[in-house]
Amino acid sequence: MTVFVLVPGMFTGTHVWQETAARLTAAGAEVLPVALTGLDGSGGAPGTDLETHIADVMAAIDAAGAAQGRKIVLVGHDYGIHPAVGAADRRAERVARIVYLDAGMPRDGVPALASVPDEALRTQVAERARVDGGDGVLAPPAGRARWQRWGSTAGVDDRTLDRLTALAAPQPLGTLLQPLRLSGAVAAVPTTGVLCTGNGVSIEFVQRLVDFGDPAVQILAAPEVTFFELATGHWPMLSRPAELADVLLRAAAGQGHRLVPAGRGEPPAHLRPFPLEVPEVPVERRDNVDLHLPLDAEGPRPAVLFVHGGPVPAGARPTPREWPGQVGYARSAAARGVVGVTFDHRLHDTADYARAADDVAAAVELVRADPRVDADRVALWFFSGGGLLSADWLGAPPAWLRCVAASYPVLAPMPNxxxxxxxxxxAAAVGGAGALPVVLVRAGREAPEIAATVEEFLAAAKDGGTDVEVVDVPDGRHGFETVDADDAWRDAFHHALDRVVTHLTA
Incomplete structure (x- = not known):
C-alpha cells in the first residue's frame, strides 16, 4: 500500500488537503496529513522552529511505516518542503519518494526564509525577528487579495479563499529563520516536482535552466527525478484536487517527465543556429557590449540594442551576447544599415532586475557615446523575461529613444x-509612453501565463493612448526563432525589424 504523508505550507494546516486526501483514499491509498505545530489549531509554543516541524513530519513517517510493505511518499507544499526534506534526510530508508509541490529546492545550511520570493517580505520577517528575538510569529494574509503575495491564487474561488483566510494561522518565525541541516542521506531518495504553471514555472523553464549548464540544477536531470505540470496557481489542492490526486498517484508509480541532461541530445534552444541567412559584418567588442557594424558604415548610424531574456545563470557559456539568435538579430539590423548591439546584463535571478536595469542603462550610454552611432536615434528591443526591463524606458522615454520593441515578452512579473x-x-508603465512607437511580436502559442501579461499590457496601452503595433506569429512558440521552423515566423521577423528600422530612420 502507498501511504501519502502530506505536509502543508505557510500559514496552513491539514484542512487544505481534505479534497485531495479523499480522492487518494478512494483510489486505495492511505493518507496522513501532517499537523505542523502551531499551524493546525494546536497553538504555537515558544521555541517552535524548523526542527519542531521536522520532528512532526518524522513522527508521521514513523506512524506510516509501522506496517511492513508500505511505500511512503512524502509530499511537501511550499514551505512544507523544508521540514519534509529535513525529515526524509533522517528517515531516508523509509521514504520511497519526495514530491515537491510547487516548492523550492531546500539546501543544507539555508533557512526557509531564503525561498520566500518577495524581497520585501523577507525584509519584513528579518525586521520582525530583530524585534521579537526570533521567537515571534508572522501574521497570515488578512484577506483574499493578500494571498496573492505568497503565490498565484488562480483557480481558487472566493469562498475557498475566505475559508483559507479564516483557518490560517500565524507562522512561527523560527520555522523560517532556522537553517536546515542535512546529512546528505536524502540525496538517495527519488523525487518528483509538481510545477504549477499559473505560478510562473513550467517544465520547459526548468529544462532551460538545465540547458544553461548550471551545476546547481544538473541534479534535476537525474533519472530518478520526474516532473509534472498542473495548469493552475500555487494551491492546487484547493483549485485542482482531483488532478493533483491523479498526479500524486502517478508520481508514486515513478511516472512523469524526465529532463534531458545538459550536453546530451540536440543543442539547447538558445544555442541552435539562427536559421535565416544573415551577412557577416564587422564586430567590435567593448566591455560587455558587441557592436555589429554595417558594412558601409560611413557617418553616425542609428542603433538598436537587443536586450536578452532571463534569468540566465551567471556561469552560462557562451554568454547571451554570443547566442546565435541574438547575433542573428544584430547582423540582420546591420544589413539594414543600422548598428546592431548585443550585450550581457546580470539578470541571473528574479531578484536581479534592478542591477540588470543598471546594465541596460550603462550599455545604452556606451553605445550612444560611440562616434559611429547617431546618439539621437536609438531603439531598444527586449526578449522574454527581459521584457520587464522595458518599464523604465516606457514610463518616461527620452527624446533619443525612437522605438521600443519586444519579442514574446513577459510584461508583468510572474506571481512567484x-x-x-x-x-x-x-503594463503599468506603458501609460507614460506617449507617442513612442512600440512594436510587439506576439507568439500565438505562448504559455498562457505569459500571454496574460501581454494582454494586460495591450489593454493598458489602449487605455493610455499608446499605439502598439502587434506583429503576430500565429503558430510561433516562446523563443520561436530556434524552436520553430523558420517559415512560421520569417515574414513576421522581417516585418518587425523593418518597422523598427523605419522608426529609427524616419
Whole structure:
C-alpha cells in the first residue's frame, strides 16, 4: 500500500488537503496529513522552529511505516518542503519518494526564509525577528487579495479563499529563520516536482535552466527525478484536487517527465543556429557590449540594442551576447544599415532586475557615446523575461529613444518572482509612453501565463493612448526563432525589424 504523508505550507494546516486526501483514499491509498505545530489549531509554543516541524513530519513517517510493505511518499507544499526534506534526510530508508509541490529546492545550511520570493517580505520577517528575538510569529494574509503575495491564487474561488483566510494561522518565525541541516542521506531518495504553471514555472523553464549548464540544477536531470505540470496557481489542492490526486498517484508509480541532461541530445534552444541567412559584418567588442557594424558604415548610424531574456545563470557559456539568435538579430539590423548591439546584463535571478536595469542603462550610454552611432536615434528591443526591463524606458522615454520593441515578452512579473510591487511592470508603465512607437511580436502559442501579461499590457496601452503595433506569429512558440521552423515566423521577423528600422530612420 502507498501511504501519502502530506505536509502543508505557510500559514496552513491539514484542512487544505481534505479534497485531495479523499480522492487518494478512494483510489486505495492511505493518507496522513501532517499537523505542523502551531499551524493546525494546536497553538504555537515558544521555541517552535524548523526542527519542531521536522520532528512532526518524522513522527508521521514513523506512524506510516509501522506496517511492513508500505511505500511512503512524502509530499511537501511550499514551505512544507523544508521540514519534509529535513525529515526524509533522517528517515531516508523509509521514504520511497519526495514530491515537491510547487516548492523550492531546500539546501543544507539555508533557512526557509531564503525561498520566500518577495524581497520585501523577507525584509519584513528579518525586521520582525530583530524585534521579537526570533521567537515571534508572522501574521497570515488578512484577506483574499493578500494571498496573492505568497503565490498565484488562480483557480481558487472566493469562498475557498475566505475559508483559507479564516483557518490560517500565524507562522512561527523560527520555522523560517532556522537553517536546515542535512546529512546528505536524502540525496538517495527519488523525487518528483509538481510545477504549477499559473505560478510562473513550467517544465520547459526548468529544462532551460538545465540547458544553461548550471551545476546547481544538473541534479534535476537525474533519472530518478520526474516532473509534472498542473495548469493552475500555487494551491492546487484547493483549485485542482482531483488532478493533483491523479498526479500524486502517478508520481508514486515513478511516472512523469524526465529532463534531458545538459550536453546530451540536440543543442539547447538558445544555442541552435539562427536559421535565416544573415551577412557577416564587422564586430567590435567593448566591455560587455558587441557592436555589429554595417558594412558601409560611413557617418553616425542609428542603433538598436537587443536586450536578452532571463534569468540566465551567471556561469552560462557562451554568454547571451554570443547566442546565435541574438547575433542573428544584430547582423540582420546591420544589413539594414543600422548598428546592431548585443550585450550581457546580470539578470541571473528574479531578484536581479534592478542591477540588470543598471546594465541596460550603462550599455545604452556606451553605445550612444560611440562616434559611429547617431546618439539621437536609438531603439531598444527586449526578449522574454527581459521584457520587464522595458518599464523604465516606457514610463518616461527620452527624446533619443525612437522605438521600443519586444519579442514574446513577459510584461508583468510572474506571481512567484516576488517583484509584483516593483517598478518592473511594463503594463503599468506603458501609460507614460506617449507617442513612442512600440512594436510587439506576439507568439500565438505562448504559455498562457505569459500571454496574460501581454494582454494586460495591450489593454493598458489602449487605455493610455499608446499605439502598439502587434506583429503576430500565429503558430510561433516562446523563443520561436530556434524552436520553430523558420517559415512560421520569417515574414513576421522581417516585418518587425523593418518597422523598427523605419522608426529609427524616419
Amino acid at each position: 518572482w516576488g517583484i509584483a510591487g516593483s517598478r518592473f511592470r511594463p
